[in-house]
Amino acid sequence: MANDIKISIRNLFKIFGPVPDVALEHVRRGMNKADLLEQQSHVLGLRDINVDMRNGEITVIMGLSGSGKSTLIRHLNRLIEPTAGEIRIDGEDVLSYSEEQLRKLRRERMSMVFQKFALLPHKTVLENAGMAKAIRGYTTSDFEADARKWLARVGLEGNENQYPHQLSGGMQQRVGIARALVSDAPIMLMDEAFSALDPLIRSDMQDLLLELQEELHKTIVFITHDLDEALKLADHLVILKDGEVVQQGDPQEILLNPGDPYIVDFISDINRARVLRVRSVMKPGSEAEENYAGDISERDNLETVLERSGGDTELAFRVVRDGRQVGSLHMKDLTRALVPTAAATESRQRA
């Protein structure tokens, strides 16, 4: 089940302007974004997007502002209509849906969390959390237990009868997440959900999301402009630039093998020790002859290993998964992996 493709986007184009069809022809023939704006006065939103999002995974779409990431996520529930292309959810073509089917999709199979929270200011926290159910026609007493459960789960026990404006930003976004969870939809779209929060709270919310995901296994599409956030959350990372996918894949893989100068630039500033995991830099195999300083999990990040080694670069660790050795890690390799370009060239040589 875990590897089923839940959402599939094929050859998706979006062009903003009065006659997008004409502009589309130019774009298909290879006109770039700047020329299109200058010669045709149309704005290229998305060009030839192909992404598969797997069931139960967090797919992070990352890009700077103007890269089309918010446009892309709004295509999934058709808040924005594409100019050309195909979007399949559970194998069904969403673009062929009637208004009624689309509404059913939005009500029952998708939920969304917004950057600016978008809560109803005149409703209590409890009513906001149950909004999706209320829209489907349930009364407050029907969804109250559910809403209370999820509000408690996101840490808002006791705030049920307050109004959104009485809560802090972080708490409001918790209501936003509870609202998405109460809807019981298998797909969660999160549009820069944590970007408006301050860094400490953002980190808390990321942990909360990962914790919830551990338990719920929803298909989450997460939009962000923050690479650290993307690397922390992503099972599958899609990097967008000017409406095009620059690179997509396992985030560790992208980090070690950036396929584009744009991405090299991008990843040059991040804290690699925190983001890289042991499994990405270890030597696979189970040779037992070495003198190991201890056992580490393949899912630990390099920061944890550095801490355990106490800065001694002579050490080597045994990497274990479920108690069995799957590889070994020399501190020298670890240190090398921390230098962006070195890591890139080395892994290229290894390949």
Next chain:
Amino acid sequence: MATYDFVFSSLGLNDWCSEGESSAPMSMAQLLSKTKGEESSDTTSLWELPFPSMDALNEACPAFPQSRELTKGLEEGFLDIKDSLSVVLDPITQPLSWFLDGTLYGMLNTPWWIIIPALLGVVFLVSRSWKLVSFVAGSIFLLAFIDHYEYAMQTLSIIFVCAFLCVLLGVPIGIAMSRSDVMQRMTIPVLDMLQTLPPFVYLIPLIFLFSVTESKLYGIAIILYAIVPVIRLTNLGIRLVDKDVIEAADAFGMTPRQKLYKVQIPLALPNIMAGVNQTIMMSLAMVVIASLVSAPGLGVLVLRGIRNLELGVGLVSGLGIVILAVILDRVTKASLARINASQKQ
């Protein structure tokens, strides 16, 4: 003869002009100069060159219509369609007369010891403030004590009916405007006209259309004058609703109807209430003017004060109007503040 003779002679219209020679009535100026026995001199200096208006051209060519024929034509045209217009408008507007007469009858024939507590109850319901209730009670008792109770209640009943109808008609029009740009483009010029026409001008065509003895005459004048703010602010309020919240409503699959009743109207309510406040204040302004066309109430006393130069009557009734205005404004503002407080963002 006249300054602009050359225009008609150069166009070869002399024959057409002379046809109308005797038929056109003489203007006052011509009559005067004729009685004085002066002939209008041919040579006018450039300094005294008249603007080529209808009257000036008529002097040169009697067949050319004078400007008074324009107003006359308008009047005749209106009188011609008046009868058929009344056939349509009379039945449509008749309920307004009944509504106004019924409310006036009800308010005046219910004893004061029921009406005043009922009014105070309404004030408490919308404002939840005992301070305001006691202020309103004091004001009404003052008006009643100086024997203006009946007039004030007449004015109030007319305002209640007209403001209620303004909201009943204005809010849906405002919603329609907010949903369609075409509708907005068509409605705004009408609203601009209604807002800039001097209030007295409303009365002129209405007097011709309806009989002055009917209460709907002033009812319509007040509604036309006072409906504008509630329409404008409903439209504005709905258009100003946070785009993110609307998007969330869409993303969770609200139908357009759910969106309107559960998101747009509740969030636009502060603006709509500001419109209602304006509408009530404008009804009060118009109800005084409408006393010219037999609207009862404090306005009648003001009018008496002006007509008979009864200074005291005019001043006291004017003060009564001010008191009513303050009451209405405070009460609607208090309910507006209550709505605002419940949906800060």
